[in-house]
Amino acid sequence: MMDGRLFVICVCFILNVSNVYATKQTTKSNRRGADDCNPTVVAHRGASGYVSEHTLGSYALAIDMGADYVEPDLVVTRDGYIIARHENQLGVSTDVAQRPEFASRRRTQRVSGNLVNGWFSEDFTLAEIKSLRSTEPIPHIRKHNARMDGSLDIPTFQEIIDLVKALETVKNRTIGIYPELKYSSHFQRLGLPMERKVVDIFHKNGYIGKGAPAFIQSFEVDNLKMLKKITDLRLVQLFDERSKIPYDQSLLGNNITYGQMATPNGLANVAKYASAVGPSKSYIIPRDLFNNLGQPTSFVRDAHAVGLLVTPWTFRAENLYLPRRFQRGNNPNDFGNLEGEIRAFINAGIDGFFIDHPEVLVRIRGPC
Numbered sequence: 001m002m003d004g005r006l007f008v009i010c011v012c013f014i015l016n017v018s019n020v021y022a023t024k025q026t027t028k029s030n031r032r033g034a035d036d037c038n039p040t041v042v043a044h045r046g047a048s049g050y051v052s053e054h055t056l057g058s059y060a061l062a063i064d065m066g067a068d069y070v071e072p073d074l075v076v077t078r079d080g081y082i083i084a085r086h087e088n089q090l091g092v093s094t095d096v097a098q099r100p101e102f103a104s105r106r107r108t109q110r111v112s113g114n115l116v117n118g119w120f121s122e123d124f125t126l127a128e129i130k131s132l133r134s135t136e137p138i139p140h141i142r143k144h145n146a147r148m149d150g151s152l153d154i155p156t157f158q159e160i161i162d163l164v165k166a167l168e169t170v171k172n173r174t175i176g177i178y179p180e181l182k183y184s185s186h187f188q189r190l191g192l193p194m195e196r197k198v199v200d201i202f203h204k205n206g207y208i209g210k211g212a213p214a215f216i217q218s219f220e221v222d223n224l225k226m227l228k229k230i231t232d233l234r235l236v237q238l239f240d241e242r243s244k245i246p247y248d249q250s251l252l253g254n255n256i257t258y259g260q261m262a263t264p265n266g267l268a269n270v271a272k273y274a275s276a277v278g279p280s281k282s283y284i285i286p287r288d289l290f291n292n293l294g295q296p297t298s299f300v301r302d303a304h305a306v307g308l309l310v311t312p313w314t315f316r317a318e319n320l321y322l323p324r325r326f327q328r329g330n331n332p333n334d335f336g337n338l339e340g341e342i343r344a345f346i347n348a349g350i351d352g353f354f355i356d357h358p359e360v361l362v363r364i365r366g367p368c
């Protein structure tokens with residue numbers, strides 16, 4: 001016979017366990033997923049229209065505004081850490097040029113084919129980079145962002161994941177991460193390849209398989225094909241100008257252009273390793289010489305035919321980036337009618353937007 005008191009304890013224990021289980025299940029199954037809404041809002045470099053790009057402040061604001069994904073660009077430090085910057089030339093978006101202690105690190109080198117002068121992430125340890133502060137890369141356009149210069153540091157990829165996980169709890173929804181590997185072959189040649197590190201960090205943090213709220217993007221090709229072998233996370237082939245050759249392919253003497261990769265045959269090949277494509281907007285709706293939107297191309301249809309999602313770049317609210325009919329007033333830095341441009345691209349059937357002002361798309365999309 002079971003002792004009464006033990007029975008009570010046992011029941012409590014079982015209730016407790018099932019309670020914990022139920023809570024976990026509820027969180028997992030009820031929480032809105034990063035891919036549940038359409039079209040997907042990918043906050044480009046964070047809410048970079050409002051806070052200088054690739055800072056925790058910029059990612060946090062994007063999440064608060066309702067973005068489904070935050071988009072960090074990734075480069076590597078001398079000691080092999082993965083940090084978020086659009087350029088490995090730190091002079092573009094940090095105060096390194098004002099730091100006398102680093103003056104001697106300035107140099108010129110070739111980065112992915114271009115001659116670049118400045119201070120490079122691969123010449124700095126993470127500790128040194130942590131002593132720098134972020135600055136707005138386009139202060140003449142985004143003066144309000146430049147007012148925050150000096151107040152935010154350079155985040156590591158892990159710190160971005162930590163922020164996302166903390167805010168998922170606050171927001172009660174899953175928030176995805178959409179990193180881009182920058183200058184992949186450059187870092188490979190330096191002996192600082194980032195592909196495996198990024199995958200390891202994702203896997204270690206529980207981002208595993210096609211269902212994980214994660215995409216890894218690159219303008220290069222062979223790094224994505226290699227990633228396909230070591231992870232089931234979804235991959236994104238980015239497309240630069242039609243006439244250009246992906247940098248890693250040009251090193252191999254392969255002359256395939258992005259334009260050729262964007263044909264139905266080219267897209268079928270991309271679909272063998274990627275889940276999505278990230279073309280510039282002009283692949284979807286070209287503009288004419290007078291900066292007016294033309295007719296949509298067959299790109300979305302061709303990509304969808306082989307199962308690829310289409311997420312073009314980059315949507316920005318300032319007049320200077322908008323087609324003529326969506327501009328407002330004469331100041332190129334003022335906000336125009338980004339809503340108008342977004343609607344044209346929703347009508348063209350795209351699946352997601354890389355956007356600097358994510359709240360505009362969240363508002364147009366409505367509740368989901």
Ligand SMILES: *[C@@H]1O[C@H](CO)[C@@H](O)[C@H](O)[C@H]1NC(C)=O
Nearest residue numbers: 026027030031032171172173
């Ligand atoms: C979280 O969101 C889901 C639906 O999206 C809802 O059912 C659930 O009650 C929410 N939980 C909390 C704690 O707000």
Ligand SMILES: *[C@@H]1O[C@H](CO)[C@@H](O)[C@H](O)[C@H]1NC(C)=O
Nearest residue numbers: 243245252253254255256257
């Ligand atoms: C590209 O390479 C192919 C095969 O090597 C060659 O036949 C073709 O002429 C090249 N095209 C250009 C534009 O270099």
